[in-house]
Amino acid sequence: MPTDVRPITIPDFAAWKTQRRRISVLTAYDFPTARLLDEAGVDCLLVGDSLGTTVQGWGTTLKVTLDQMIYHAEMVVRAARRALVVVDLPFLSYQVSPRQAIRAAGRLLKETDCQAVKLEGGKAMALTIRKLVDAGIPVMGHVGLQPQSVRQLGGYKVQRSEDRILEDAHAVAEAGAFAVVLECIPARLGGQITEALAVPTIGIGAGPDCDGQVLVTPDLLGLIEQFHPKFVRQYAELGATIRAAAAAYIADVAAGRFPNEAESFR
Numbered sequence: 500m501p502t503d504v505r506p507i508t509i510p511d512f513a514a515w516k517t518q519r520r521r522i523s524v525l526t527a528y529d530f531p532t533a534r535l536l537d538e539a540g541v542d543c544l545l546v547g548d549s550l551g552t553t554v555q556g557w558g559t560t561l562k563v564t565l566d567q568m569i570y571h572a573e574m575v576v577r578a579a580r581r582a583l584v585v586v587d588l589p590f591l592s593y594q595v596s597p598r599q600a601i602r603a604a605g606r607l608l609k610e611t612d613c614q615a616v617k618l619e620g621g622k623a624m625a626l627t628i629r630k631l632v633d634a635g636i637p638v639m640g641h642v643g644l645q646p647q648s649v650r651q652l653g654g655y656k657v658q659r660s661e662d663r664i665l666e667d668a669h670a671v672a673e674a675g676a677f678a679v680v681l682e683c684i685p686a687r688l689g690g691q692i693t694e695a696l697a698v699p700t701i702g703i704g705a706g707p708d709c710d711g712q713v714l715v716t717p718d719l720l721g722l723i724e725q726f727h728p729k730f731v732r733q734y735a736e737l738g739a740t741i742r743a744a745a746a747a748y749i750a751d752v753a754a755g756r757f758p759n760e761a762e763s764f765r
C-alpha cells in the first residue's frame with residue numbers, strides 16, 4: 500500500500516501529462532476487488548460497462564443500464580481511498596441528446612460520489628462533452644474501437660481509419676475531456692495521438708506510447724478463460740486457482756473432512 504493516500508484528482512491527470520508520468524487504470528465492479536486494486540496503488544478505477552460481459556455474462560455491453568452502473572459504482576467508490584473513480588455512461592443513456600447525457604451523468608455523480616464519467620464517441624459527441632464539462636462534470640473520452648457500436652462495426656476489430664480516429668481524438672480533447680481512452684488502434688497511431696493531444700491518452704490495445712494504460716481486471720487476473728485479446732497481458736491465473744479451491748472444498752465435504760474440530764463450536 501503506498502504511503503501517499505491523498506486522493507487523486509482530475510488536475511493530477513493534466514500534471515502527469517506534463518511530467519510524462521504514466522497512468523495506470525484498471526476496471527472494477529465490486530467493493531473487495533476495488534479495495535485490493537486501490538491498495539496496490541492503481542491511479543484510476545474505471546467502473547466500465549464491460550461489466551455487461553465480465554460480470555453479467557452477456558456477449559456485449561449493450562444491455563447494461565444506468566441503474567446497474569450506479570449499483571456497481573457505489574461499491575467501488577466506497578472502496579477507493581486514493582484512486583480516481585470514473586464511471587461509464589452505458590449505451591443509450593447519453594446518445595439521445597446533451598440534455599439526456601447531463602441527466603445521466605448527473606445521477607452518476609450525485610448518487611455514487613464518483614469523480615468523473617466516461618462516454619464513447621468522437622466528433623459526434625463533442626457538443627455533449629462540452630455541455631457536460633460546462634455543467635461541472637469531468638469527462639473521459641473514448642475513441643477508436645467503441646464497444647457500444649459493435650453492431651455497426653460487425654465485431655470487435657482493430658480500427659484503422661486513421662484520419663477519422665485522429666480527428667475524433669482532437670474533437671473530444673478540444674471539447675474539454677480530461678483524458679481520452681484509445682481502444683484497439685495501431686500502436687503508431689496511439690503514439691501520434693498521444694504526441695498531439697494536450698490531455699493524457701489511456702490505451703487499451705493502442706501500443707506502448709500512450710500516457711497511460713487500462714486493462715479489464717478479470718482479463719488481467721485470468722478469470723476470463725474463453726477469450727484472450729492480443730493486447731491483454733495476464734498477470735495471474737485466478738480462474739485455475741478458484742477452480743482448484745472449490746474442488747478441494749467439495750472433496751473435503753464429501754469425505755467429511757470439513758469442518759474439523761477447530762472449525763466447530765463446542
Ligand code: KIV
Binds near residue numbers: 680713
Ligand atoms: O468498459 C470498459 O471496461 C472500458 C475499457 C475497456 C476502457 O471501456
